[in-house]
Amino acid sequence: MRNGVSLKRSNRQNLLRFLRYLRPHRGKLIAATVAGVLKYNLPVAFPWILKDVVDRLLTGQNSRLGLTFNELMLGALAVFLLYAVATYFRTLLADSLAQRITFDIRNDLFRHLQELPIEFFRTRHTGAIVSRVFTDVSMAQNFIGLAGTNLFMDLTCLLSITVVMFAMEPRLALVAYGTLPLFAVCHRWFRRRLRANAKEVRRRFEILEGRACEAVGGIAEIKSFTAEQEESRRFTTWAQHCLEAAVKNIRLNSFALATTAILTRVPSVVVIWVGGHFVLRQQLSVGTLMAFYAYLEMIYNPLSRLSELNIQLANSLAAIDRLFEFLDEKPQAERGVCPALYVREGKIRFQNLVFGYQPGLPVLRGIDAEVQPGQRVAIVGPSGAGKSTLVKLLVRFYEPWGGKILIDGMDIAKVDLWSLRRQIALVQQEPVLFSGTVEDNIRLGRPDATVPEIERAAELANAIEFIRRLPDGFATEIGERGARLSVGQKQRIAIARAFLKDAPVLVLDESTSSLDAPTEELIYEALERLMKNRTTLVIAHRLATVVRADCIWVLNQGQLVQTGAHAELIRDTAGLYHKLYHESLALRETWVKGASIAA
Numbered sequence: 001m002r003n004g005v006s007l008k009r010s011n012r013q014n015l016l017r018f019l020r021y022l023r024p025h026r027g028k029l030i031a032a033t034v035a036g037v038l039k040y041n042l043p044v045a046f047p048w049i050l051k052d053v054v055d056r057l058l059t060g061q062n063s064r065l066g067l068t069f070n071e072l073m074l075g076a077l078a079v080f081l082l083y084a085v086a087t088y089f090r091t092l093l094a095d096s097l098a099q100r101i102t103f104d105i106r107n108d109l110f111r112h113l114q115e116l117p118i119e120f121f122r123t124r125h126t127g128a129i130v131s132r133v134f135t136d137v138s139m140a141q142n143f144i145g146l147a148g149t150n151l152f153m154d155l156t157c158l159l160s161i162t163v164v165m166f167a168m169e170p171r172l173a174l175v176a177y178g179t180l181p182l183f184a185v186c187h188r189w190f191r192r193r194l195r196a197n198a199k200e201v202r203r204r205f206e207i208l209e210g211r212a213c214e215a216v217g218g219i220a221e222i223k224s225f226t227a228e229q230e231e232s233r234r235f236t237t238w239a240q241h242c243l244e245a246a247v248k249n250i251r252l253n254s255f256a257l258a259t260t261a262i263l264t265r266v267p268s269v270v271v272i273w274v275g276g277h278f279v280l281r282q283q284l285s286v287g288t289l290m291a292f293y294a295y296l297e298m299i300y301n302p303l304s305r306l307s308e309l310n311i312q313l314a315n316s317l318a319a320i321d322r323l324f325e326f327l328d329e330k331p332q333a334e335r336g337v338c339p340a341l342y343v344r345e346g347k348i349r350f351q352n353l354v355f356g357y358q359p360g361l362p363v364l365r366g367i368d369a370e371v372q373p374g375q376r377v378a379i380v381g382p383s384g385a386g387k388s389t390l391v392k393l394l395v396r397f398y399e400p401w402g403g404k405i406l407i408d409g410m411d412i413a414k415v416d417l418w419s420l421r422r423q424i425a426l427v428q429q430e431p432v433l434f435s436g437t438v439e440d441n442i443r444l445g446r447p448d449a450t451v452p453e454i455e456r457a458a459e460l461a462n463a464i465e466f467i468r469r470l471p472d473g474f475a476t477e478i479g480e481r482g483a484r485l486s487v488g489q490k491q492r493i494a495i496a497r498a499f500l501k502d503a504p505v506l507v508l509d510e511s512t513s514s515l516d517a518p519t520e521e522l523i524y525e526a527l528e529r530l531m532k533n534r535t536t537l538v539i540a541h542r543l544a545t546v547v548r549a550d551c552i553w554v555l556n557q558g559q560l561v562q563t564g565a566h567a568e569l570i571r572d573t574a575g576l577y578h579k580l581y582h583e584s585l586a587l588r589e590t591w592v593k594g595a596s597i598a599a
Contacts, residue, residue, distance in 0.1 A: 001406075004291055006295075014320050014321050014323075014324045015143075015317065015320060016321045017324065018105075018140065018143070018149050018323075021101050021104050021105060021251070022101070022144065024104075025097055025100060026103070028093055028096070028097045028100075029097060029144075031089070031093050032089075032090055032093035032094040032097055033152055033153070035086045035087075035089040035090035035093060036086075036090040036094070036153040037153055037156050037448075038083070038086035038090075039081070039083060039086040039087050039090050039153070039154070040153040040154065040156065040157040040302075041085045041156060041157055041160050042079050042082060042086065042428050043079075043080075043083065043298065044099055044157070044160050044161055044164060044295075044298065045076075045079050046076060046079065046080075046294070047164075047290075047291040047292075047294035047295050047298070047524075048291060049072060049075070050287065050290055050291050050294060051074050051168075051285075051287040051290065051291035052064055052065070052072065052287070053231040053287070053289055053549060054285075054286055054290055055056045055286070055287030055288065056287075056289030056540075057069045057072070058342035058450035071190055084316070094144075097144060098141050098142070098144050099141075099326045100139060101141050101144050102137055102141040102317060105137050105140065105141065105263065105323070106133060106134075106137045108327070109132065109133055109137065109323060109325075109327060112326065112327055112329075112331070113129065113133070113326070115331035115332065116329055116331060116332065117331075117332040117397070117398070118397040118398060119398065120329055122357075123259035124206070125206075125209075125210025125211070125213065126210065126212075126213050127206070127208075127209035127211070127212055127213030128206040128209060129209040129326075130209070130213070130419070131205070131206045131209045131210075132206075132322060132323060132326055134215075135202075135205075135209075135319075136202065136319040136322050136323055137319075137323065138438070139202075139315050139316055139318075139319035140316055140319040140320045140323055141316075142312060142315070142316045143313065143316035143317065143320065145587070151367055152174065154302035155302075157298070157302050158299060158302050161295050161298055161299045162177075162299070164302045165292065165295050165299070168291065168292060168295075169275075169284065169292060170289060171274075171278075172271055172274065172275055172278075172284075172292055173269055175267065175271050175274050176267050176292075176296055177267075177269050177271070178267060178298070179263045179264075179266065179267055182263060183260070183263045183264070185560050186256075186259050186260075186263065190252070190255075190256040190259075191313070191314060192193060193252060194249070194252060194253070194256065194314035194315075194547055195313075195314040195317055195318055196316040197245070197248060197249040197252055197314070198249065198317075198318040199312045199318035199321065199322070200245050200249075201242070201245045201249050202315075202318055202319065202322060204238075204242045204245045205242050205336065207238060208235075208238045208239060208241075208242050209242075211234070211235060211238050212235065212400060215231055215235065237395050257441070262277035267296070268293070268296050268297075271292065271293065271296055272289075272293060275289045275292060275293075276289070291371060298328060305557075318526075332396070332417060335517070337416070338414055338415050338416045338417075339410075339414075339415055339416065340415065340416045341407060341408075341412070341415040341416065341419045341423055342419070342423070343407060343408055343423045343503075343504040343505060344408060344409075345373040345408050346371075346373040346374060346408070346504050346505055346534070346535030347370070347371065347372060347406075347407070347408055347409075347535070348370070348371040348375050348394070348405070348406070348407055348410065348505070348535060348537075349369075349371075349405065349406040349407075349409075350367050350370070350390070350405055351368060351370060351403050351404050351405070352366050352367070352368050352401050352402065352403035352404075353366070353368075353393065353402070353403040353404075353405065353408065354366060354400060354401045354402035354403055355389060355393060355398065355400045355401050355402075356401065357398075362401070362558060363386045363389050363558050364386045364389055364390060364393075364400075364558045364559075365557075365558040365559050365565050366559065366560075367386075367403070367555075367559070367560050368391065368403075368405070368560065369553060369560055369563065371535055371549075372535075373535055373539065373550075374533060374534065374535055375535060375536070375550045375551060376536045376538065376548070376550045376551075377536065377537050377538065377549060377550065377551045377552070377553060378538045378540040378549035378551075378552045378553070378582060379391075379537060379538065379539050379540065379552075379553045379555060380539075380540055380546060380552060380553070380554055380555070381554055381555035381556055381580070382556060382580070383555075384568065385553050385555040385556050385558065386557075387539045387555055388509060390537075390555070391426075391507045391509065391537055391539065392408070393405060393423065393426050394412075394507060394537070395413060395420070395421055395426055396413075396417055396420060396421070399413065402414075407420075407423070407505070422501075422503065423505055424503050424505045424506075424507055425445075425497075425498040425501045425502075425503040425507070426498075426504050426507045427494050427495060427497075427498050427506070427507070427508045427509065427530075428494070428509050429509040429510065429539070431482070431490045431491055431493065431494035432481070432494075433478060433481055433482030433485070433490055433493060433494075434468055434480070434481070434482075435477075435478075435479065435481075436477065436480060437472075437474065437475050437476060437477055437478065438458075438467055438470065438474045438475070438476050438493065439451075439454055439474040439475060441478065441493055441497070441498055442458060442474075442493060442496045442500055442501070443456050444497055445457070445496070445498060445499070445500035445501035446500045446501055449500055453500065454474065454496075454500060455474070455547045456499075457496045457497070457499040458474075458492075458496045459528070460496070460499045460526065460529055461492045461493070461495040461496035461498075461499055461522070461526045461528045462492055462495075462522040462525060463489070463492035463493060463495070463496050466489055466492075471476070472550065481564065486519075488516075488519035488522070488523060489522075491523055492522070492526060493522060495523070495526045495527065495530060498530055503534075504534060504535065505534065505535045505536075506530065506531060506534045506536040506537070506538050507533070507536075508527065508530075508536065508537070508538045508539070509532070509538075509539040510527075510538060510539060510540055510542055510545060511560045512542045524542070524544065527545075540552075546566060547566040549565070549566070550565070551563060551564065551565060552564060552565065552566060552569055554569070554576050554577045554580070556574070556576055561575075561576055562575050562576060562577050
């Protein structure tokens with residue numbers, strides 16, 4: 001019971017937080033609501049006009065308003081002309097308001113996602129995250145139009161019709177409203193269940209979207225293993241789960257609509273039945289019965305809309321809860337709270353580092369080492385030794401369990417995160433490029449860079465020649481994840497980014513991709529140029545990189561087991577480095593070129 005109360009309180013808090021997005025747009029909301037009230041209440045006048053026509057004007061009597069038949073009809077036309085104007089402004093204002101709210105929420109959510117730690121993204125499907133940004137935001141904004149304006153308009157319409165009906169014939173009004181208490185009870189019962197069902201449907205579709213994104217992103221891998229049928233089978237299984245949840249929700253929706261139809265349409269028959277007897281007994285005029293029936297149609301339309309609104313609101317509220325699940329995730333750090341880091345020398349100290357991705361399973365165990373200013377350190381070791389993890393801690397993709405990292409004597413955990421990352425250029429093993437132009441992708445290194453600076457960075461990265469040969473040069477669109485570029489071209493774009501950033505500390509995870517000799521030479525030359533006069537940590541896969549390093553760190557099972565220069569380590573025949581060199585690294589084609597250097 002306590003959990004249920006807590007959940008309801010949380011739902012209310014999320015709704016109130018969501019409604020804060022309306023504050024900057026209060027004027028437009030009020031105008032849309034006023035226009036909507038006019039739109040829904042102006043037609044209330046027509047049944048009264050109908051009653052006057054049938055009971056008085058068609059029987060030769062004067063109108064209650066003192067108008068002729070033609071004047072009364074012209075008045076009715078004027079009412080509906082005003083109705084059309086109100087409809088235009090209500091639609092224009094409400095829909096533009098909904099789009100503005102969508103814009104604000106989506107931007108806030110995306111900005112918040114940019115601030116979240118890597119761990120958040122590591123444990124979630126990409127498709128599921130994208131679904132929140134687009135599908136859930138769109139569903140959530142429906143609440144503004146549905147509850148913010150439609151609900152209020154329908155309630156004012158119901159109120160005005162109720163007043164007129166009781167003023168016209170109280171007995172029939174009581175008959176018409178006989179099922180209203182039962183309608184309210186059913187409305188509340190359905191609302192709770194529809195909201196829970198809607199949340200489950202969205203959860204399952206989020207998983208399905210994540211699976212679809214993975215399959216599309218890894219289509220080459222799927223095809224290479226001829227796993228198309230297996231992947232289709234897996235997708236069908238998850239789609240079936242979604243279908244089951246959706247059908248369950250549809251059944252409940254259908255039951256809700258059928259219940260509403262019974263509770264709103266049966267009273268119409270009873271009113272005609274009872275009212276007909278009143279007319280036969282001359283206790284009620286024909287015009288009054290006709291007007292009353294017209295009001296019944298008008299009053300049950302809002303009630304039916306309220307029932308449908310119940311379903312739509314359930315979807316919107318479920319989406320709002322899901323949005324705030326993400327918005328309540330804590331950012332890795334706040335900007336401007338800690339002192340900024342300015343690297344003047346580039347001395348890095350790893351002090352008794354301990355870290356793991358899962359509790360109780362450390363990946364790094366007591367790493368204690370130092371990089372001198374301007375020094376080039378090559379990190380080697382078997383797969384899973386913790387090489388990539390070590391550099392991820394340096395850029396604070398993760399926070400260590402124990403120990404600390406110092407740059408120029410400052411604990412990086414106590415400096416501004418963004419200032420830290422501005423001082424470090426990261427070139428990853430598999431370069432990540434984005435849809436857009438070549439220039440856009442290089443500019444990522446420094447968004448305020450000038451065109452000449454971007455061209456100079458490309459030149460230093462040995463990328464300028466192939467870029468100029470592209471159809472539109474630097475303005476060439478490279479496709480999703482750089483699909484229109486070769487592996488070697490992607491790597492040189494990534495190196496150009498690092499040149500443009502011009503950070504004093506460089507972290508390089510060398511690519512293991514096989515390249516032709518000329519491309520390999522161009523990349524190696526660019527990297528040599530990039531590492532010059534910078535404090536550099538390299539997760540090394542090329543012999544030439546290792547032997548030219550000032551110092552080599554050998555990692556094994558999360559521990560630093562050897563340090564020293566190549567010539568020193570290779571003489572230690574009992575050491576791991578000697579074993580790695582002779583059993584693995586020396587056999588790689590990428591090492592053959594550097595064999596003479598090692599001799």
